[in-house]
Amino acid sequence: MRAVGYRHQASLDHPQYLLDPQRSRDIQQLTAPQNPLNPQQFLDPQDQLNPEYLVDIELPDPSPGADDLLVRVEAVAVNPVDVKVRRRELPPPGGWRLLGWDAVGRVEALGQRAGGFSVGDRVWYAGALNRAGCNAELQLVDWRLVARAPQSLRPAEAAALPLTSLTAWELLFDRLRLSQGADAAGQVLLVVAGAGGVGSMLLQLARQLTNLTLVATASQPEGQAWARRCGAHQVIDHQLPLRPQLAALGIDAVQWVASLSHTDQHFDSLVDLLAPQGALALIDDPNPAAIDLLSLKRKSLSLHWELMFTRSLFQTADMAAQGAILQRVAELVDDNRLFSTCRQILGPINAANLTAAHLQLTGQLAGQLAGQSSIGKIVLEGWD
Amino acid sequence: MRAVGYRHQASLDHPQYLLDPQRSRDIQQLTAPQNPLNPQQFLDPQDQLNPEYLVDIELPDPSPGADDLLVRVEAVAVNPVDVKVRRRELPPPGGWRLLGWDAVGRVEALGQRAGGFSVGDRVWYAGALNRAGCNAELQLVDWRLVARAPQSLRPAEAAALPLTSLTAWELLFDRLRLSQGADAAGQVLLVVAGAGGVGSMLLQLARQLTNLTLVATASQPEGQAWARRCGAHQVIDHQLPLRPQLAALGIDAVQWVASLSHTDQHFDSLVDLLAPQGALALIDDPNPAAIDLLSLKRKSLSLHWELMFTRSLFQTADMAAQGAILQRVAELVDDNRLFSTCRQILGPINAANLTAAHLQLTGQLAGQLAGQSSIGKIVLEGWD
Structure with missing residues (x-):
């Protein structure tokens, strides 16, 4: 499958502070939220995204575990969490980290315990921080975190909504x-x-x-x-x-x-x-x-x-609440009671467009620090 | 009426730190919780209670405001908050501060809006931190903070319960x-x-x-x-x-x-x-x-x-919840579903016994700091 990711290449491209022993310790703990940075650190002006940091790659197709849906991704949104993880988490040497926690796609296969869905269903979800994200043609996601996407929105419009x-x-x-x-x-x-x-x-x-x-x-x-x-x-x-x-x-x-x-x-x-x-x-x-x-x-x-991400990170007994919430949100969308916050469709899902989205988001975050409002979500749709 | 209180005499008796400008600023804000001390400060070994600090005094009888009950106090418990207020709050020059936030007594008179009670009712309450406490023969308390005391306990046993x-x-x-x-x-x-x-x-x-x-x-x-x-x-x-x-x-x-x-x-x-x-x-x-x-x-x-004390301090719209809680607790006591945590009845309400209670409580608190458990409440009952 095609995907967009980054790898362990700290000496060349990764933000300098990842080499700082204090931060490296943080980074070894898979998830960003455990030791959150303050926004000033997060927006360190030294910490520019190297345009070659996110890379178009080809990876083996993943196979669903018992609770997984395998989803063919159609559209993704970019969120501040993508920027945070990119800046804070270093994949193991040789490995790739895939970002992306807002997706719409179609069910391609189901694990044996993954109930309530059929192959071909269009679904939406945010997913789990400690698994590969949705910046990939195919993604695995626990069925309890997923619901059918609203029928009244195109994938890009819908992809703006799950995480928020x-x-x-x-x-x-x-x-x-x-x-x-x-x-x-x-x-x-x-x-x-x-x-x-x-x-x-x-x-x-x-x-x-x-x-x-x-x-x-x-x-x-x-x-x-x-x-x-x-x-x-x-x-x-x-x-x-x-x-x-x-x-x-x-x-x-x-x-x-x-x-x-x-x-x-x-x-x-x-x-x-x-x-x-x-x-x-x-x-x-x-x-x-x-x-x-x-x-x-x-x-x-x-x-x-x-x-x-708490429910998915800890596999809480009530993690299916996220699927239920997304189902209810989809109903409210289809009842015209909620509208999509999709603001901008940057184009197909690839490293160049994702890099542009990250840079734009970083600019928005810096603008927020300066008191400006950021409005709506950046979305990517389809594959080249 | 008889009462036990302390006055502004910082040069002689009051803990040294009340003269510290930083702390004095705190003290001008009537209530302890706004700027809580940490337990180490609270138990400053320099901060001994002068045995003559709490004084038996004679004060004019108070008259009830529209929402007040005037209560003839029969028994009081001593709580950590008494020690905190004594250490942190300096009454205005010439005035007395009365402590005590756990009382049982009989209704002696009612303000015009004070509903649901009759003269002679035995009541219980904790009261309000920003008013005179119950270390007095007569006390004013907002009727919404009050309920009838349980019938199955003597006043001293009941007085241990309202605040906790x-x-x-x-x-x-x-x-x-x-x-x-x-x-x-x-x-x-x-x-x-x-x-x-x-x-x-x-x-x-x-x-x-x-x-x-x-x-x-x-x-x-x-x-x-x-x-x-x-x-x-x-x-x-x-x-x-x-x-x-x-x-x-x-x-x-x-x-x-x-x-x-x-x-x-x-x-x-x-x-x-x-x-x-x-x-x-x-x-x-x-x-x-x-x-x-x-x-x-x-x-x-x-x-x-x-x-x-939040509800009484801010006169919240739901402050009558405290009366309702105390009524329910009284019912549970009379149903033998709750028992009194009264541990020790130190004698009648006077300066000597209250001083002893404060010292004992301070010792308990110091013991807690050293990891010991304190058990049950100290109560005073009746007047000499």
Whole structure:
């Protein structure tokens, strides 16, 4: 099969810090989230992607294990996690690492325990961080992480959704344990970075499935308009102090916070804005020195991490919840209650286009650090 | 009315550190929890209680506000929070600070909005940190924080329960949002410091109202026996590594942790033991440097603070939940499903006995730091 990957060639191409013994230790632990970098390190200007680092390769076709689907990949999206893993994880000498955790494709074969699917089904999924990603013609994925793709979207449009929808859904309904339904009238959910990838699905899901008042933050007019389109009732600018902007909306406290970016920069003001007994969920890698944990005590606040890869990484008993979430999201898409956040289709899946996508994403991330909003997802579709 | 209090006399009697500008700033903020001390500071050996610091005084009788009950206090318990406030909060010059946040007494008068009670009712409550405590013959307390005391206990036995029962209940059912009922079969709640004040009510409540498997930690044989009596299915020693002891019980992960003491010492091993998507609740004041917040991300864990004074401090819309909890606890006591954790009745309520109680509590806290278990509550009953 064709694939796009990178290999162990640290002396030549790999970012310098991979040679640092401290970082090498991290890298030996397969997964990025265990020792998250802070965004400044993540965006080290020295750490440029060598245009020849991602390579078009030919690998043997994989065979499904008992719980696997073998999927012929049709479209993939690129996420910040791709950049993180590329920068932090060195494959063993001689081996290749395949990135990509957002895929749409057709089932080509099934393992003996892989229930509920047939050959030819079009499916979508994010997959598992500790397995080969979807930047390949053929990919193995545990059937419990998979659902049938929505029928009303073309593969590229659909490929933008799995990872962010799963993250947003788990954050809202599994971590914060918000109820779906109409019992949250008068409660406010503040979504920091509401125009970003996760933010734009989180706003859509919360708007469709709860009656929370949704206040998003976004800094640029374009991001603010996008957040409104995704479902925010109100949008404020996270580059300005939050409290006065909320006060102008008649809001003096929020019951829920989804802090999707820059948690360390906003933490003190989020704690200040949270109502007693409120909850803050986060997905990023804040600088611990900026988080005053004890400040949560006075109001009996709680802090909830969401990592979309937890279920697959630990093979939790409830990992089929991810398949169920994706099925529900597909239904909501086909009911025209959710729309795709696909922003740009860069072309077919190959090393040149993936390199361009990584560079564009890195630029977006750097822009976010400078307070800009990034909008929508970058997708690649088909093979040359 | 008679009362026991302390006044602003820092030059003579107050702990030296209250004169430190850094700490003075803290003290101006009425309440202890906002800037918690770490236990080492809290137990500064220089910080001895001057035996003349708590004083028998005569104060004007208070009059109830619209939401107040005026209560004639019959019995009080002494809690770590009394010691903390005494050490951290300096009343304004000329004023007295009354401690005490565990009381049983009879309603003497009612404010116009104070519903559901009659003069003569025997009530129990913890009260509010930012008002005068119960170390007084007469005390004002917001009716929403109060319930009728259990009929099957004498006042001293009952006075041991409100603060710890409220803390334990809120931690289990409002913070961790455990369900009451039988849907937690196979799930494990690890209670660190299960023999302490909060621990012994938390074990009782969890044993009575859930079907969680309860594993408590306690270090001394006496504390271990006490934790079992309170409802622990299993008891392990928190002075030894936790994982091998749990493994010996056939437990390789716990879904829930109530970390009631020494959270900073145990944090890394608790995170290690927590199952993916698990939750840790805490009530103490850990040293932030010992808490690796990012270590929670990989498993999508959550961290929940419980402070029993949050509802009253912020006058939350649901503050009547505390009255409702105490009513339910009283019913469970009268049904013989909970027993009093009163361990020692030191005598009538006066400065000498309260001083003795504070010293004994300080000794217990120091013992806890050295790994000993403290068992049961110290109570004072009646007036000379």
